[in-house]
Amino acid sequence: MNTTPTVTAAIVQAAYVLVAFLFITGLKRMSSPATARGGILWAGLGMVIATLVTYLQAPEIGINLYLVIGATVLGGGVAWISGKRVAMTDMPQMIALYNGMGGGAAAAIAAVELYRGDQRGLAFGALAVLGALIGAVSLSGSCIAFGKLQGLIKKSFRFSGQQIANVLILAVAVVLGVLIATGVNTGSSVVTGFFVLALLLGVTMTLPIGGADMPVVISLYNALTGLAVAFEGYVLNNWAMVIAGMVVGSAGTLLTQLMAKAMNRSLGNVLFSGFGDTAGAATGPVTGTQKPIEAADAGVMMAYAQKMIVVPGYGMAVGQAQHKVWELTQLLQNRGVTVKFAIHPVAGRMPGHMNVLLAEAGVPYDLIADLEEINAEFETADVALIIGANDVVNPVARNDKSSPIYGMPILDADKAKNVIVIKRGQGQGFSGIENALFYLDNTRMLYGDAQGAVNQLVQAVKAAG
């Protein structure tokens, strides 16, 4: 603040170059398990530098500076506390919320510029408006996504003509946006109307989408927020925002596609079909009976196995059984049993979520294999232990064309010599589809809650001597 303007500008620009470098390197490191921890530290350092040099651009000490400091402390403080407290199982919706905040911030930047009403050319206006639209949709859409995953919004509001309504809202918002961007009418009532419609669009777009598809939507909004930030970066002549926002925009788009692919869904399907929570009408006839087993017998079977593959599902995490599962794994490893974890892409609430939950319990990531890596190994496994997973091991997906999950890639747990399924009772899974695996000759059902049942297995293995 005491230096001359040109020197200050040069320092800020140089710092932003460094920040862009730190962000890209950080993201690169975050894409490999061995270096991921360092990656977030690099990116975090970049953020601190970017924030500090921005204070060099502060005007005279006054109300604006106080508001910046106050708002940073308030927003950052609330996020810090909530981020430290959130349970690992609730992580997806928390990410959605933080992402929505970023979108809202991008929209707020645009609002400050647009309400001011000074025109600096078509590119300026167009990108300010586009960033505002995307940012506002991301804000309200992410809030709905949070509400759905948190269980605050239980229904999926659908009515006929919903798509048409969405298109109409978008069309009117675009018309208003064009008026503002071209400088034809930059009145504050037009700007207000534009923002109201943009926020409304985020709500109406997201409400019909089912909970199971929500991770893909959150990832999409994450990419969109990146774009909005990049566009507002152009408006503010801020290269760090342009580069970081654009990198996230494209990386997020790719990540969204990877997630949709892992869930066997196309992006268009997710956004416009509303499957996410409707399946379950068609349940093909499944013959046979479920055969129960006692924990003591199952424990002995595991203790004398060569190789066991554990298939954890969201039910394991909800039952907080992952720590007991790791204890069981270590006991078996000490007896010379090879234990691996097979993770389906949609185990947990989003791709990779189950890995986080297992990591929390202390399971090393090199024991964990994804579907492509492990599917061929089930044939060589003596025991497949299914905990709280259902649809992702249902062989119906392979061979029953009438099933709603037909074609979904599944873990071939049924090919193991013995299958032990830990399950509360004889009910159906999340999607309401009968699971043929439970009726196979080599399957035994261990009834009970996940934590209690695994604890009994631990005792049984210990008793096996």
Next chain:
Amino acid sequence: MNGVIAIYIFMLAGFTGYEVISRVPVILHTPLMSGSNFVHGIVLVGAMVALFSAHGPLELVIGTIGVALAAGNAVGGYVVTERMLEMFKSSGKAPNKGHHS
């Protein structure tokens, strides 16, 4: 800002993001999404600049909301990503698993 140069930068940054992420294993999808969510928290510097230059009650209110939201994005994004990533560790028996195909 020169328009043509801006288009180059948008394009090259887009390719960079794509390349950086393209070989990420599924096990890191959630933390990486969270990490990229943190990176667009850079919107904080923009929100700060916008509020620095704000005049009048309306701009000040919107600007303040913007900074608070942006700070939430940056800080929250960092905290949850760091919490997830610090849990990932190797058993030390197997070499670092490079990724499949």
